[in-house]
Amino acid sequence: MNEIITARGSLLIAGVTIDGATVDIAVDEKGTIAAIGKDAKKTIDADIVIDGSDRIAVPGLVNTHTHAAMSLLRGYADDMILQDWLSQKIWPLEAHLTGDDVYAGTRFACLEMIKSGTVAFNDMYFFMDRAAAAVDDMGMRATLAYGFIDLGMEEKREAEIKATETLVAHVRSLDNPRIRVAVGPHSVYTVSPEGLRWCAEYAAEQEIGIHVHLSETEKEVVDCVARFGKRPAYLLDDCGCLTPRTVAAHCCWLDEAECRLLAERGVTASHNPASNMKLAVNRAMPYHWLKAAGANVSLGTDGCSSNNNLDLMEEMKFAALLQKFAWNSPTLLPAGEAIEMATAAGARALGTGPGTLTVGAPADIVLLDARAVCNTPLFHADSNAVYACNGGAVMTVLCQGRVLMHEREVPGEEEIVREAAAAARSLVDRAQDSS
């Protein structure tokens, strides 16, 4: 294995390109960026030196909406009507999921995210204690939420409350600054107002985040209005779920007033363009309204079964192109804003720092190959990163100063892939045996 991956200590990235200039980046033992510039090397006595020539440094990417362990369901079923896909394919398989599956699937998802430049993610699923173990092993950051679904049933709600409290206690007990916990009320169509209210109060009391699906489909909006007399964002707001600690995924069918409401409450809207296109939700997130209102808009891949990958570099292209196409404006969401979405906006959402390459920020750093085909010619690095490259251009990934990948090598990759394949096969076998 490359010794740069196994070494620990302070670190210097020498002669790397940032915004067209060649600089050094010094990272101290705590994993904080200590200096950036031509003289940065003088500020530390680096234990590790990474050659930054032919490399472009960008902040580590942040995936603000996924269901990581669903990597095991990649390609299991596609090209179906949403309801058939869920009821005939996804749910019957998920009924057989074990904690071991979630560990294998989350570890595999972390591998995929690291290989495409992601350092932190916002996750919602089940067996999240095992997801935490996987994140810990892989050295990434994550905010983990148990998917809270009460379907309006009090008994189920009590069980979900317990599951949520158990996860929060577990993650707190880990005392790992890279791993955070959030409350995960699934959506207004799967959680009762009572459940939503409990989630909001508990999140406030615990000072933790809220991770929720919002206005993914038109049906969600229509049903919500029919049932509660108000649109989903207003229902969430009534229940106290719209806070600066809230990440609302999808947000396709928000109207303009709801966009203003999200901005006023400090909510982050997570754009998930590939999933929205694949599932044909028939409307792209109104980014222009959210932007005009000053909302924080971040980027997410959604789970592997509705994307079908976790490559946030690719997702930036889908975001920038979908916004242009859906809202009929070739100038909407230019490359620089797409990168901001995938970095700083995500970091703000998850509270993992500024999400920029600045002194004092956590050293969450991605090095892209400046000699890659997709980076040639190199007129505008932002344009190439968004429109031409995918995760394959990512060469090195640092999270809090620790090297998770170097020259595309991630420790244990073969074993992680093999175990994910075995877990997926076993899951399908068990589901078929029982049917």
Added chain:
Amino acid sequence: MNEIITARGSLLIAGVTIDGATVDIAVDEKGTIAAIGKDAKKTIDADIVIDGSDRIAVPGLVNTHTHAAMSLLRGYADDMILQDWLSQKIWPLEAHLTGDDVYAGTRFACLEMIKSGTVAFNDMYFFMDRAAAAVDDMGMRATLAYGFIDLGMEEKREAEIKATETLVAHVRSLDNPRIRVAVGPHSVYTVSPEGLRWCAEYAAEQEIGIHVHLSETEKEVVDCVARFGKRPAYLLDDCGCLTPRTVAAHCCWLDEAECRLLAERGVTASHNPASNMKLAVNRAMPYHWLKAAGANVSLGTDGCSSNNNLDLMEEMKFAALLQKFAWNSPTLLPAGEAIEMATAAGARALGTGPGTLTVGAPADIVLLDARAVCNTPLFHADSNAVYACNGGAVMTVLCQGRVLMHEREVPGEEEIVREAAAAARSLVDRAQDSS
């Protein structure tokens, strides 16, 4: 260099996966698939053996609409209104293009296409004799058209006719079965009916293809109706340009009758989803109408300045997702049809064989990494290829039985990238000096 790349002769791909079965593929000295199956190895005494374990074989991809040398303009200007982008950025730069630039840019484009699994492409640009030299050097197949633009001026038309005739004579003189020539009337808004008629007659006389842009924007349709009293497809038909040898790019704004007309004439419609989204053309190709009419629908990346890459694996995902989103149907353009678009439909369009892995077909073969993250788990290879993978999963590429890439190694890659970067820099410098 890997000896499998330099070796010449008959070839065996041993133990490779096709449609879930493990088989051998035997390729004879002429580059034709001689046998496929468990006993294929017995049919030839192979000079070269490629280990197919952990590899999935698919037909080589065919890119049916691009402007290859525009790889030099990748990322030069983005996120602009189409007319500003062309008049302020692209055209001023193109005015300084030389034959050497086109050679460097096309060779670089070939490298990018090979690295993402493309074996053949349909090109339209200038200095196409130099493009032919690049294609020859790189071992790919291409159909080359000079972009014919008369703007209604007779003098210009005469010059375009001469340029077209010169290119046709040049390509014929090469006598290279991998390199074909076509007539390239740019579009109904840049070529007069007289010019279109000449193109159609000359193509018929020479028995060569026609490569044209069709109904990319609403403005094109509106202007055509105002000027000629008919929609673009009907104007092209009146001029004789709709033939089984015709590839019409974009086709976003076709109405249902035009889709039937294209099908009746045997025209191939080339879908270019990423370009259409990036330039915000406001309507996706009506694939459902073309499919219902029985038209041949293929896939293309368009040029690098409006995509911004030539990765047809990525383009399959854009096609499958854009169709679902734009026409509000999660079942439209399933994975298998996206692969058909990128392989067999393209091969039919360019006359390069069936575009399938079948005995007697040219050995245009791509080997994908079955152990890649994007191919794990491997429930459905088609789904993974379209929705999860990009060109990075392509390990080996054969064109007419010749190995163009093996284990991601392409001969001369570093030099080709370096020369493209230098050519792009020099082009911009010359343009700036003259402004």
